Amino acid sequence: MEDNQAKPPRIPRSVAQAAALPRPWGLSLELGLLDGRRRLSKAIASEIEQRRLFPWIAVFFGIGILLFFQAEGQPALWAPLGAFGICSVLAFVLRRTMPVFTVLVALAAIFAGFSAGVIRSRSVAAPVLGRVTITPIAGHIAAVEDREEGQRLLVRIVEMKGVAEAERPHFVRVSLRRDGEFSAGQFIEGTARLLPPPEPAWPGGYDFACDAYYKGIGAVGSMVGTVRRLAHPVPPGWRLKLAAFVDEARNALTQRIASSIGGAAGGVGAALVTGKRGLIAEPTNDILRGAGIYHIVSISGLHMVLAAGTFFWLVRALLTLAPWLALLWPVKKIAAVFAMIGAAAYCVFSGSDVATERSLIMTLVMFGAVLADRPALSMRNLSIAALIVLACEPEALLGPSFQMSFGAVAAMMGLVPLMQGTREGKGSASMIEQGLRWGGRAMLALLTTTLVASIATAPFAAYHFQSLNPYGLVGNALALPLVSLVVMPSAVLGVLAYPFGLDRPVWQLMGAAVSQVLEISGWVGGFSGSTLVVPALGVGALALLSLGLLLLTIPVSVLRWAALLPAGAGLALAATPHRYDVFVDRDGAGAAIRAADGRLALVGRPSAFVIEQWLRADGDGRQVDDAGLRQSARCDSAGCVVAAENGRHVAFVQDFAAFEEDCRRASVIVTRLEPPATCQARLILDGAALRERGATALRFEADRVEVASVRKGRETLPWSTGQNARLQGTPARERPQTVRPVPEQDLPEDEISTGEPD
Structure with missing residues (x-):
């Protein structure tokens, strides 16, 4: 007869093994394992109770987006959508089993993020110009940016001669070397020199082509000759009309603010209100960057919060002037509604850039929480905002704007409980003492949040811009009070007074505060080591x-x-960064090679923008025009040779006659020509390979060389005596005897976006 007595509880294997050990080690280890397990269970229970599992959905959604951008080719949509559906159904069915439910939700979030990437890429798909082209174009001007050196136009193409309709870009961005002639909404015709949006200058560098793709821009360049304004042969759509109307209004207000203030402060003040940064001179940008406060000139979280907060405070203050209104109506919620409307209008007027839209979503979520009687600042709200932003624009995850803003906000929100816990009661202190305490707490909060935000964003700044601003804490502590208390309230008041023509005094008041901000920035930026150039993070x-x-x-x-x-x-x-030893331009126009002294030596004639990108990636603080960049290279009319470390030589060949000697003595040959088949250099990177690979970088090791390229990824080749590796691409059609020094290629500097954080 079976024994029906209850079985003893099962002992975990780890505890049983601990119990088998000799005393007292077995007892102490057993107690430690049990105590650790209890602590872990208690911690997990606390996370569930505080609803801190929900933010991880946004994290796994982002992981799905990252996986999409690592995929090759065009991934199918049915696969991630189907996997998302299966995981969602299983999660619902098994929702009572917490561990399984959690894993299934995480998987569903990953597949949802991957699906969002596929859908977004297909929705913005548009032709991209495949070659440099000089051709007549005609189209509607969708946006105009006034700059010191002229104008930059975003043109919706209607006609492009010599290019098939299936290959014709929807939008092109062109520059003009003349001032104030064109405005949004006009129809123009002229000849343009266009080229494909440039790819990264080095593997891992800023990808302008990716940004342009998701903005619908299929070509960039400049207008040459006469540009004519014509009557609209094809009526523009309502979206184009609306975009042109908003852009023209922004340009008009930008000119009004800049002319009212004048000087460098005028351009900065206009950018603070309208988001148009074209009137800010590059020296002024450098001053703001050196002080670590460049973020104030982009319409982002700071501006959106201050603008919405100003609307909220004004409406709430006006309504509370009538006591019966304050008692009978939900004044706080009414003010929140007006703040949401004001924030949305501000977003539309400032151009609705990615950073502005992200900031608007975060602001709407915060005030929505006020309407629902929930805490406005919470990690849950931040996660909802991140999910909405990434679902609409998955590509934002790769940019510095999203990473730095969400990282800073998340880090500061972690300090909220600590800051609340350090508040002191009023007690019986006098009004002066209370005011001093309030001022001290406000200054401490500003310094603490600035420090935390700076530390949280430092990795992203080092990765994207290869620079750090150690005195940013000082710059922000001195400048942000002026921005918060004078500049932004003046901006809101000036916009309200603008339709009445009474705005000039307000702009002048704002300009005085902006001038003080620039003076502070110049003082802080003048400190030794205010800007540190660091090697690119891996x-x-x-x-x-x-x-x-x-x-x-x-x-x-x-x-x-x-x-x-x-x-x-x-x-x-x-x-311990692992630097590249050779950078090669995507067109083979030049290269940067690490010489025996450990510093990069420049050969050929790459563009100034490309050289700057190489130097920053290497953590080299030298300027583009530094004469020392070419001292370590031995050059003649046929090319250059650089003596690298460990006795290796790298040759940059521009004349076919140089191959005979360089193939014998050089370990690596870089050339735009087609080398002879008998060339015995260990590694050959020729024009055909560059056309297929794009910008390429090499890293030397004792027995191998690592090759990284923009289009082909990474590969490792053996580095042994007698080993010959030829990085081949599409075979060259012709074999010229020489390649003369090429002019600086790519784009004018005003056509390159530096990818500053918004």
Whole structure:
């Protein structure tokens, strides 16, 4: 007869193994394992109770987007959508089993992010120009940006001669070397020199072509000859009309503000209100960057919060003037509605850039929480805003704007409980003492949040811009009070007074404050070491530091201490960067080669923009026009040779006659020509390979060489005596005997976007 007595509880294997150890080690280990398991269970329960699992949905959604951008070719849509549906159904069915439910929700979020990437890429798909073309074009001007050196136009193409309709870009961006002749909404015709949006200058560098693709821009260049204004042969659509109307209104207000203030402060003041940064001179940009406050000139979270907060405060203050209204009506919620309307109008008027739309979503979520009687500032609201932004524009995840803004906000929100806990009661202190305490707490809060935001955004700044501003804390602490208390309230008041023609005094008041901000920036930027150029972070270091930031800010329990592991590993990788030894331009116009002294030596004639990108990636603070860049290269009319480390020589060949000697003595040959088949150099990177690979970089090691290129990714080749590796692309059609020094290629500097954080 079977024994029906209850079985004893099952002992975990880890505990059983600990119990089998000799005493007292077995007992102490057993107690430690049980205590650790209890602490972990308690921490997880605390995370669930505080609803801190929800923010991880946004994290896994982002992981799905990253996986999409790593995929090759055009991924199918049915696969991620089908997987998302299956995981969602299983999660609903197994919702009572918490571990399984959590894993299925995470998988569903990953597949949802991947699907969002596929849908977005297909929705913006448009032809991209495949070659340099000089051709007559005609189209509607969708947007105009006034700049010091002329204008930059975004043109909706209607006709482009010599280019088939299936290959014709929808939008092109062209520059003009003349002032104030054109406005949004006009129809123009003229001859343009167009080229494809340029790819990164080095593998891992800023990808202008990717940004242009998602903005619908299929070509960039400049207008040559006469540009004529014509009557509209084809009526523009309502969207184009609306965009032209808003852009023209922005340009008019930009000119009004700049003329009212004048000087450098005029351009900065106009950018603070309308988002048009074309009137800011580059020296002024450098001053703001050196002080670490360049973020104030882009319409983003700071501006949106200040503008919406001003609307909220004004409406609430006006309504509370009548006591019966304050008692009978939900004044706070009414003010929140007006703030949401004002923020949306401000977003539309400022151009609705990615950063502005992201800031608007975050602001609407905050005030929506006020309407629902929920806390406005919470990690849950931030996660909802991130999900909405990434679902609409998945490509934003790759940009510095999204990474730096959400990273800074998440890090600052982690300080809110601490800051609230340090507040002191009023007690019996006098009004003067209370005012001093309030001022001290406000200054402490400003310094603390600025420091935390600076630390949180430093990895992203190092990765995207290869620069750090150690005195940004000082610059922000001195400049932000002026921006918050004078500049932005004046901006709101000036916009309200603009239709009545009474805005000039307001702009002049704002200009005085902006001038003080520039003086502060110049003083802080003048400190020694105000801008540090650092080597580009690797993807691994950035990923580890980002994971550390997420683990530090999302959990509320002791689990946040787990952030120390990835953060420490990321800092270790960042402190020991693995630099490239050779940078080669995508067109073979030039290269930068690490000489025996450890610094880059320049050969050929790449553009100034490309040289700057190479120097920054290497952490080299020299300027583009530094004469020392070419001292380590031995050059003649046939090309250049640079003596690299470990006795290697790298040759840059521009004449076919140089191959005989360089193939014998050089370890690496870089050329736009087709080398002879008998060339015995260990590694040959020729014009055909560059046309297929794009910009390429080499990293030398003792027994191998790592090759990284924009289009072909990474590969490792053996580096042994007698080994010959020819990086081949499409075979060249002709074999010229020489290639003369090429002019600086790519775009004028005003056509290149530097990818500054918005």
